[in-house]
Amino acid sequence: MKASVLHPPAPPTSTPRDFLLWGARLQWRTLAGGLVFGVAWMTSLALVPWAIGRGxxxxxxxxxxxxxxxxxxxxxxxxxxxxxxxxxxxxxAVQNWLxxxxxxxxxxxxxxxSRGQEIARQIPVGDVVSVSSTDMERIGGVYDTFARFCGAIVSYVVVAVLLLRxxxxxxLVVLIGAPVLLGLLSLIIKPLQRRQAQQREESGRLTTLGTDTVAGLRILRGIGGEAEFVGRYAAQSxxxxxxxxxxxxxxxxxxxxxxxxxxxxxxxxxxxGARSVLSGELSVGELVxxxxxxxxxxxxxxxVTEMVEKSIRFRVAAGKVMSILRIQSDHPAGKADQVVDPSADLSDPASGARIPGGRLTAVVSARPEDSAELAGRLGRLGTESTVALCEIPLAELPIRQVRDLVLVNDPDSRLFSGTLRExxxxxxxxxxxRLLKALDDAWARDVLLALPDGLDxxxxxxxxxxxGGQRQRLGLARALAADPHVLVLIEPTSAVDAHTEARIGASLAQSRRGRTTVVATVSPLLLQHTDHVVLLESGRAIAxxxxxxxxxxxxxxxxxVLRGGDSE
Structure with a gap:
């Protein structure tokens, strides 16, 4: 696929017209090809009555x-x-649409x-989903109709000239009548555009509500809240x-x-035309x-009316796309890449915690959210990070460099459709x-053996x-296979049995030896394999x-720890 499609430059976010012209410039070759053949095709159609009449x-x-x-x-x-x-x-036309x-x-x-959590804070999830499922078709539809629209204009002029001759x-009836028809259609187009925008807003809210409900279905069932959310979904529907x-x-x-x-x-x-024949102005062939x-x-x-309709849909869709593009990243680019020692200590002034470099460190807290917040700061995720590596604040590093240095793996790591290797x-x-070793270190070889084609x-x-345990171990194997300089694991064994948890702890200590690894956990089966432990209380390191x-x-x-161990 063309580079202008796979890696397009940054689009404008001012008006739908600028967004349309931006796309047109990037695919001007196929638009020009469609225009040439669209004009030739429709003009040829327009000349058929002329040839029949002359014949x-x-x-x-x-x-x-x-x-x-x-x-x-x-x-x-x-x-x-x-x-x-x-x-x-x-x-x-198909190429332009695609x-x-x-x-x-x-x-x-x-x-x-690239915008991080800022997208979810400012735009409903349903709007983001609708862009990929609906709006992209409407934007492609304008480029699809462009060639036929140009052909329609040219063929209209050709027919008008033939008629005038x-x-x-x-x-004159043709030349004046067509603009009058389009003027009448404009009386419908404006209110239609407003109502389509309103429908798009309501549909986005419905998608967001459905997405949130599905994501929290297990919790809803636990508290008996299904009926309440079904009612909300029905009302929004x-x-x-x-x-x-x-x-x-x-x-x-x-x-x-x-x-x-x-x-x-x-x-x-x-x-x-019939009156012109009766008056002798036109011949029989010319009447036909x-x-x-x-x-x-x-x-x-x-x-032409189809182009107008698709332009309306384009304006609504492009407005939604640009509303996403206008959001500023919560991870600004910062300075250029800096030379840092990935094996150096990590320090977090917000909690007072210090993570020694090159060692396996556990973060223990009676409140899991405190450990998770520290893990998020270590990876510069979502919130402002005060963490420094090699005395250099992560906030001053480009986010790409931070992602290359630190990997954060939560217990609910998402799996996608594809081969196990992918x-x-x-x-x-x-x-x-290396993939097989990561599976072994995560004690997930049983997943590999359960698939007839192995890694494929x-x-x-x-x-x-x-x-659930297999999914969690696959997420851990994926993180280990990436082999980052700093690996942060949040409750990596919460869904596995005690026997497997002890094995994972031993494998983790061995496979990550010499690399900085942070584990948020209260499990003594993991803690016994760590080199260092940081205890948090109310979000502050106290020991x-x-x-x-x-x-x-x-x-x-x-x-x-003992209460956590008893609950294992």
Missing amino acids: LDAGIVADDRQALLRWALILVALSAVIGITGAIRHWF DGAFRTIVVTDEAVT QSVTTG QHVRAAGVRVAGFQAALDASQTLLPGLFVVIVVWT AFYGYATFMVFPLRT ELSTGQAIDDD GHVEEKGRGFS SGRHAHLVRDNAAYRHI
Whole structure:
């Protein structure tokens, strides 16, 4: 695929018009190709009535067989041109649609992945989902219709010129009537645009509500809140339905107008042409040609109204895309890459914790959210980070450099659809031996053995075919395979049995030897394999040292760990 589609430059976020022109510049070659063949295709269609009329007058009315054969051959040639240019125009139309739609997905995905949690704080999840599922089609649709729209304009001019040469009155009817029709359609277009925007808003809220409900379904069942959320979803569905009904009225009026108004236009043109024949201004062949012109004119007029309709949908969709693109990242780029020692100590002034470099450190807290917040600061996730590495604040490093240095793995690591090899390597060039070792260190070899094709075995979306413990161990294996300089694990064994947990603790200490590793846990089966432990209370570090020493000398630590051990 072209670089302008896979890696497009930053789009403008000022107006939908600027966004449209930005995309047009990036795919101007296919747009130009579609324009050339679209104009050739529709102009050839417009010339068919002209050729038929001339053939009737010169061949049949004048009883000239040679003229009849000549015009018949011209019709055959026009038919061949129509077939060839129509097929090529359609190819360009599909290519333009795909480029415009996929580029929208690319820039939206880049914005979502680079803006961090700021996206979720400012825009409902449903709006983000709708961009990839609906809005990208509407944006691609404008580029798809562009070639036919240009062909419609040119063919309209060609027909008008032919009509004016044969009958000034009928030609003026065509030239004046078409803009009048478009003016009548504009009375419907403006309110339709407003109602489509309202429906898009309500649909986005419904998608957000459904996404939140599904994500918290287990919790809802636990507290018996399904009925409440079903009621909310039903109420929002009614809002979407009502908005859809409001759109449907104007949409039906527009669709009906696309048939009714061009039809009336045809009647007027034919009536005018018939009067011209009776007055002797037109011949029989020219009357037949006029009827063909009038019938043909329905096609470009419908194409113009289709372009107007898709432009409305484009404005609404582009507005949603640009609202995402306007959000500033909560991870500013910062300074250029700096030279840091990844094996140096990590310090967090917010909690007073110090993580020794090159060692396996555990973070223990009676409140799991305190440990998770410290882990988030260590990886510069979501909130402002005060953590420093090698005495250099992470906030002053480019986020890309931070991501290269630190990897944070939570207990609910998401699995995606694909092969097990793709799942573990995450797009990196990691050899099979390293992947297998990561599976062994995470004690997830049973997952590999359960797949008939091994590393090439298929993983279903979200790992539905695996148990909770298997999914958690695969997430851990993926983190170990990445082999980051600093690995932060949040409750990596919360879903596995005690026997497997003890084995994972021993493997983790061995496989990460010499690398900085932080584990947020209260499990003594993991703590016994650590080199260093930091105890948090109310988010502040109140003690640190070896696990065995803290168990013996610190009552608060002993209470947390023994209670955690009893609950395993």
